Amino acid sequence: MAMVDEPLYPIALLIDELKNDDIQLRLNSIRRLSTIARALGEERTRKELIPFLSENSDDDDEVLLAMAEELGVFIPFVGGIEHAHVLLPPLESLCTVEETSVREKAVDSLCKIGSQMKESDLVDSFVPLVKRLAAGEWFAARVSACGLFHVAYQGCTDVLKTELRSSYGQLCQDDMPMVRRAAASNLGKFATTVESTFLNAEIMTMFDGLTKDEQDSVRLLAVEGCAALGKLLEPQECVARILPVIVNFSQDKSWRVRYMVANQLYELCEAVGPDCTKTDLVPAYVRLLRDNEAEVRIAAAGKVTKFCQLLNPELAIQHILPCVKELSSDSSQHVRSALASVIMGMAPILGKDSTIEHLLPIFLSLLKDEFPDVRLNIISKLDQVNQVIGIDLLSQSLLPAIVELAEDRHWRVRLAIIEYVPLLASQLGIGFFDDKLGALCMQWMQDKVYSIREAAANNLKRLAEEFGSEWAMQHIVPQVLDMVNNPHYLHRMMALRAISLMAPVMGSEITCSKFLPVVVEASKDRVPNIKFNVAKLLQSLIPIVDQSVVDKTIRQCLVDLSEDPDVDVRYFANQALRSIDAAAVAQS
């Protein structure tokens, strides 16, 4: 047992705690691994700390995860790039643990290190590591290997490259579906590093194999490869090799595969060019929009705008729009909701006339949907349509929809619509807003649910920002000040809350003339909760108003509160008084 000098005590403790029984302490030490490394020096870090960590791979997952992350940025602590290879063994053993998150982090870190390593080191140490993992006895190692090929491949000799490609090919045909899945999801990344001659031959063969895998879970990951590979191949190659696959996939027996296609299809449009898009991809997409399975339609509907962006407007109107019309009255609310969340984006694509002719009826019917999410999704994207056709055409339907959502019995729906009120206000303009929505905003201030009241107060502040303090003085402030006299203490508290939020927006003058007297009056409330909220509010007003007001009014009020019988009131009053003093010190 060695004793250390006193100044070294904390660092010694940190090192000892690498092996503490308490996981929190171990975790803490691992997170400060760089400190430990600096204390040991580069050489001992390489010779002692790293081997020590390599032995540590049976620790708890959280510790291993932290270790995998730290080692990814550890190159400076082992003496720079030329020593980077010493970091590989501990990460290699982390690549074999069965916990996925640890493995993924270890693979990330290895990629980070590998991409900085010199080519010779890469060949000497990184490539053998990848080969070892790829031939690992347990599937976990082989899964990790799949994510490392793209780093290993660059800067390899031709012989090694051939070996790596064939090794990857074997992983694509592994017995374990987990390994094939990893191979499928990393194929795109690996393909970007492979030379185009081998791309056409070997990589595409692997891809073909994966697309015919008996396991749905593998095939659907192969779909992701379609887009990635499509972008790498020459257009005619893409048309010849990827297009048939994706068209096939779009009619796969498994809805999960079709779902993946629906999500990815638009990415292929560019790769295959406009002609094939028109002849093959549009029909495939239309089929997906009309799929039997609601999940597939949800995915397809969610991409309708992205897909149409890649088409010319005529094609979109001719082929896609009829489907969109059908989807707007789909039996599944989730499909309608997915459609509603993107359909407004089609307006700029189709232009003013077509929007009015084709889309407007759909907007209006979705605004009357029985499912609140659908209406909310339309309202949330109002600005996109506003730019194209103006709001007037919609406003007749908009208002009933908003009012209905504002009074929905589910508070989450009410909350959602409140969040959109500032957006609506900016799109609809002051005139429309005053007439129709002003009353609603005050109504929410007295909602039964706290979250709604809180959101309503915040909304008032945002409206004041949007329309300016003069407007707020006319339309909001009187009502808020009125609420301070409400018989219900929760409503009085809400008024104070609104004041504290609005004061910075309204500025010093209005705060002093309008808000402060009311607040001081509220400090004599009989409910302690009001009083300590007054104390908190006054504290927040200190930086806004003049020092003279602070000294004259606020301090006196707080002093009174600091003698209150209620302990909480005294506490917050004293806290506010202290911040006055602190502000004074800072100024002097």
Added chain:
Amino acid sequence: MVMTRSSSRNMNGGGDGGASSAATSGGPPPSLEWRFSQVFGERTAGEEVQEVDIISAIEFDKSGDHLATGDRGGRVVLFERTDNKDHGGSRRDAEQMDYTVRHPEFRYKTEFQSHEPEFDYLKSLEIEEKINKIRWCQPANGALFLLSTNDKTIKYWKVQEKKIKKISEMNIDPSKTPGQPSSSSPPPLVANGVDADPAHGYISNFTFPPGGIPSLRLPVVTSLETSLVARCRRVYAHAHDYHINSISNSSDGETFISADDLRVNLWNLEISNQSFNIVDVKPTNMEDLTEVITSAEFHPIHCNMLAYSSSKGSIRLIDMRQSALCDSHTKLFEEPEAPGSRSFFTEIIASISDIKFSKDGRYILSRDYMTLKLWDINMDSGPVASYQVHEHLRPKLCDLYENDSIFDKFECCLSGDGLRVATGSYSNLFRVFGASKGSTEAATLEASKNPMRRQIQTPARPSRAISSMTRMVRRGSESPGAEANGNGYDFTNKLLHMAWHPTENSIACAAANSLYMYYA
């Protein structure tokens, strides 16, 4: 292995129709001679069985090298195979040379408490710790993984050899640090876990010399011995309103299903906070409820197919490719009711208590109260074979209903080669039938050290009742319940749970708290 020995029916060959191949390749395999192999937790004479010790689940892993049992006390006990480990690499040779001599032998490996009794305060419901099902998962890095479930909660366990570590050298002598009055002021001894810790602020200001500080050293760890540690990796809870009756792993290695009375949920092994409901048979009005799910299992090869059985005696095969919600089945396996035979008990005894896929996924074995049925998944008009297990109890259905025995849930199992099927019965008996075409093999064995004592070789043609069984079985001397019944059957000693070794003719079965193993 056995497949090579008897080629009468090749279940793996999807191409050749079962009938033609059986006809061409000679007769059925010879009947097996069952021998006692081992017993764990044998009851001594007069010993009272503790309720918590009663075995409630048995499962072999895929390789057949491990066996797990669960009991009513929420414990999981693991056994490992010993006979081939000693021979190491030469296992295959040894098997080929004298497979009749070698048979699987197991030894106790470890046990752990998987579930504890709980109380659901929201529903005022007691949740028993009893293990309903155990399923093995893919092993990794030499560690074993398994799922265990009680009525409500599924747990994912990892069992691994862990080195017991001892720290032999440290920077700070732990014996001296507490309040050590060394030189000047004692260093602040604080837990290192929080950031408010003054020691850490100090470290960040510290400048280290370029070569590091030589006096610091890393803790030296010596590991002396290893021990088996079971750790719960994940808990899949709060997804079932009713009691979980089955869990089953998918062949994709990443998902599994859990089934309760009305729903089947799909999980990802790595995600414990969300599952997808794939089957829901709950009617909008619970008064319309006529049928519940009794058992569910994934197809062993196709990850998109699964089967579930119902209390009305039907088996539904569903294809998850078709739809996200699989409320409509792809295939329905049901035996048409025999006309005129309907009675009060018809529906009760039709209820299927267990289904199992054959290893190649071609056949489904189902057990209802009276029979064992084998279904070809390509033929939904009726079972390809049915075996009478409890036909002799038909006159006693009234009594069985009175004492609730009629609701006993017997499990069934298939041999790895698909040539035989087995299921349990009362008086600690179990029955093994030949499942290949033309086979008349039917053995009745007792879960005791002398299994053949009660064995009768009845020509069990499918659909022919084994009416002779009651007469032939002598009364067991050590079963007092038999005397009370006065009819030779002891309904308290029931053999509900059993499992067939995946590659060899070896059966593990549970008689109350004892685990009996047999080989042939």
